[in-house]
Amino acid sequence: MKYLGKLSGFARLMRPVFLILGIAVITCVAVVTVYLISAHTTSSGKRSIKSIGDSVTITFDEADIPHIKAKSQADALFALGYLHASERSWQMEINRRLASGRLSEILGSDTVKIDRFMRTLGIKRAAEQQFDRHSVGTKRLLQAYADGVNAGNAHLGWALPIEYFLTGSKPGHWSPTDSIAWMLMMDFDLGGNWSKELQRLELSQFLTTKQVWDVLPPYIQGEPVTNVDFSKMYRDLGVYPASVKGSSSQSHKLPANDLSANDLPGGKDGIGSNNWALSGKLTASGKPLLANDPHLGLSAPAIWYFAHLDAPGMNVIGGTLPGIPAIILGRTDQFAWSFTNTNPDVQDLYIERIDSQNPGMYQGPQGLMPFKVRQEIIDVKGEPSITFIVKETRHGPVISDAYARAKRSIDTDRFALALRWNALDVENHSMDGILEMNRSKDLNAFKQALRNIFAPMQNIVMADIDGNIAYQAAGVAPKRTLHQGLYGVAPALGWDKQYDWTGYVPYDQLPASNNPEQGWIATANQRIIAANDPNPLTADWDLPTRYNRIVELIQGKSMHDLDSMKAMQADTLSLGATPLLDLFKSTTSSHPLAAQALAVSKDFNGDMKIDSPGALIFNVWADQLTRNLFSRLGYLFTDQYGARSYRAALTEQVQNPNSPWCDDPKTPQVESCQDASNNAFDKALTYLSKEYGSNPQQWSWGNAHIAVSEHRPLGKVPVLGRFFNIQTPFPGDSFTVNVGRLELNNPNNPYQTLQAPSMRTIYDLSDLEKSLFIYPTGQSGWVQSKLYRNLNSLWAKNEYLPLQMKPASTKRQLELNSQ
Structure with a gap:
């Protein structure tokens, strides 16, 4: 009883504490509830805005694509800016600060190095100088878009996206030059x-x-x-x-x-894309099919936001980049277009x-x-x-x-x-060209608009409802002559005039093709040379593995349809793996798991399927073999591994069984490439058994190859990363059509991917309303919204949503009215 009395006394003493804790919990719940109710995560209803010219109606279809109906192009782009800010405010803010070298103002000393580098490049300064060279019409549209962004941010009120509260910041002012600066950042990302x-x-x-x-x-x-x-x-x-x-x-x-x-x-291997067009002679409908999947960094939210712009002289739908007032990749009701990176030097x-x-x-x-x-x-x-x-x-x-x-x-x-x-260059006024692309009434007008694209140079594959397919490299690149000077492969001597640029390749000398006899066009960052100019645009093309596989798949069927286009985008046979399979399968090992591992790998043919144990064993072996050959370079290897795969070097060296690179300099004997392979297999099995258990039959590529759409910058914070990042097992490797580039420098998981198809689109020119799209996250940038990650599982499984200008139904509507 004495004990019970003591407990009773303790309880009385603790009552004020419990009361305070209870009040604190209730207060937190109340604040969170008020925030969630107040946050404008999905826009609907009517808004009165001073800076808009005339009323705009926006309807959202079942895929949450906004259909913007406006009475002028300026109002359409104002509405697009308003939506970008409403849905992707934090993404735009972090991108604006990155391009301007102003991350450290809200993130502290960790980002000073990045800011200093961006200030040194002078991205924002260049954007300000280039803005003056754009046409008056483009300047007005850039300003209309910026006004929309600022109006959208203002409408958010106090209940801003959570990232602002975590960083103690607020949305900054968006200017027309911020859009140009973000274009330059995209140029930089596609360069390297x-x-x-x-x-x-x-x-x-x-x-x-x-x-x-x-x-x-x-x-x-x-x-x-x-x-x-x-x-x-x-x-x-x-x-x-x-x-x-x-x-x-x-x-x-x-x-x-x-x-x-x-x-x-x-500056990373594998930053590129796939696109291909098939003429009617190769399709069941008799009209072209066009496919595109740009390979950019995965992020949460995704880099893309899909929208439809309908205004006098402009009717276009597709992927926008928040921060830029245009459809970058998409279609009209007459034609469709796609990009891959030409990757010129x-x-x-x-x-x-x-x-x-x-x-x-x-x-x-x-x-x-x-x-x-x-x-x-x-x-x-x-x-x-x-x-x-x-x-x-x-x-x-x-x-x-x-x-x-x-x-x-x-x-x-x-x-x-x-x-x-x-x-x-101050002459870079690509925004003129992009807006002209969006206004083009037909394919000929679209091709004319491409003449105003300065950077980045892109492989543009197009198709129209009249049955035409076409290719054009659009952008500028310095003139170079094969075997003259350094050809841009290594730093030149600044005081020697022979290394100076002497002008750009004329547009009419850039690679182009119209309705080729073979009935198809494909690009995948492989070497492209104009028929009238034998000088390549760079010395550093990507390995042609994706291109060669696309060609195999095109030529493997006499007739194609939407289903075969989907299958091609989903293909995971790695032509970067197949040249190494003989060496891989000839491996001998005394490791306790060697027999089982070789047994489950004996039928592996290079297909990087998500459930394949052979794909996992092969990739870890190839990683260890690469390290065996090139880690002798010390920091010169480790600093670059991940940004570079070294697959071309590895494949070339093991063709010579006695390559000096296969010899281990730390041992007195001379090792062959077979010895290096055996050693790599032992290391691979040690790693795999530690990470995934001792039963190779239960290993699978999807255990390791995780696609991570990473939030910037909170995705790198251990606890917050789980909340903001989006992860899913993913097939493919760095060399497959359905690409998933490995992050080989990541000590936690070298086999995850942060770079994969940033979107997939397929256009059916027999009926453009049958067009399809998907991308890795969702339209919303609000982490608490179900639209933040709702597309991820569809994307991972190569499923699609309709990309329609005239959807059968809508789920909400927003009206922007002038005051």
Whole structure:
């Protein structure tokens, strides 16, 4: 009884505490409830807005695609901006800050390195200069869109998306130049040749030019586009820092807080897309079919937002990029179009020689020249502002002051690395071309609009209801001559005029095709050369695995329909794996699980199916084999692995059973490629048994190959990431038509994918209302909305939704009225 009395007394003492806790819980629940009720996660009803010209009606179909009906193009784009802000406010805010180099204002010191690099490139400054060169009509439409964005953000009120509360921030003002800046960021994401040039410079510190070509082989084996011995040239000039002399490639790792090759947009293998068109001679309907799946980084929400714009002189539906006032990929009621990345070499690094007497000067072709300089200030949340100087040469911004990889690669007392990039040119007015594309009444007008596309250069495959299929490379690229100079493969000497750009390839000399006799057109970032110009647009095309497989699938049937187009987009046979299968299956191992692993892999043919144990075993083996061959490069390998797959180098080296790259330099004996393969298999089984258990029959590719649509930046926060990220098992690999590029540098899971089809579309030109689309997340950027992730399972299983201008039903309506 005494004990019970003590408990009773304790309870009396704790009553105030319980009361306070109860009140706190009730208050939290009340606040969350009020927030969820107040947050405008789905727009409907009527809104009165000062800055709109006339009333606009927006209906949302069953796929939640908004159909914007307006009386002018300016009002249509105002409404699109309003919807982008209503649905994707945080995504637009983080993108605006990324392009402007202003992330640190809300995210703190962790993003200073990114901000400094973006300020050095001068993305926002270039956008402001380019805006003045756009047509008056385009400027007005950009302003109308920006007004819509700002009106949409204002309408959100206090109940902003959760990210704003977590970062203590609010939506900033959107300007017309923010749209152009985001276009430039998309250009940068689709570029990246400069990163390969830098890698060749880094490798040349320790390797001969021939060995550099072993690691980064030319597109056609044994046929590099330049004959220059650049490795010797750099060493003879004394380009490298003194600390490198006598050291090895095992040292000089970057500090953990510096930018790596995987921290910046662009510069990664496999950033590209697939598209193909079939003429009526190959289709059951007798009319063309067109397919497209752009391979961009997965994000939550997705990069795309689908919409329909219907206004006088404009009737177009498809994928928009929040921040840009246009349909980027889509169709009208007469034709459809698709993009893949042509991936031309439009970025060159230049080694600039600094004057030893005056570091404010550098050597030009005719003598010394002053660096252009400007001061930048980065405001950092919770810390003092950072002031720094950006330098520019006649070629462009000096990146070696802002990027540790570049700084580590040269003697910065004597040299600087500057970037020449066409997208920064003041003549870049691609927004004119994009808006003209949206206004085009037919395919001929659309082709004319493509002449105003400056950057990024794209492979545009088109088809119309009259039965035409066509291809055009649109954009600008510097003129180069095969085997002359460095051909853009490695940093050039800034003081030598022979390496300067002498103009761009004329539009009429770019690759093009109209209604080819074979009845099909396909691109997948493979080598493309114009018939009237034998000089390739770059030396760094992607491996042609996806293109070759698409051609196989097209030629494998005499007649195609929507179902066969779907099957092609879902195809997971890896032509990047098949050349390695003989070596893989000839492996011998004494590992306890070897017999079982080889048994479940014996019928594996390179098809990266989600339930395949063979696909998992093969990919882990190929990863370990790659590390066996190239990890001797030390930081020069580890810094790039993930951004580069090294598959071309691996495949080429193991063709020679006694390749010196297969020998383990740490052992006294000389190993063959078979020995390296056996060792890789042992390592693979050790890893697999640790991660997935000791029964190989229960292993599957989907256990490891997880598609992660990552929220920026909260997806990297351990607890919040589970809430904001969207994950699903996914088939394919870095080389399949249904691509899923491996993140081989990720220590937690090297086999996850952050880059896959960012959307899929199929257009049936016999009836464009039968067109289909899907993408990885959902239309909404509000994490608490069911529309944030509702498309993910459909996308993962290659299922589709209708892309219709005249949907059978609508589920809600929004009216924007002028006050």
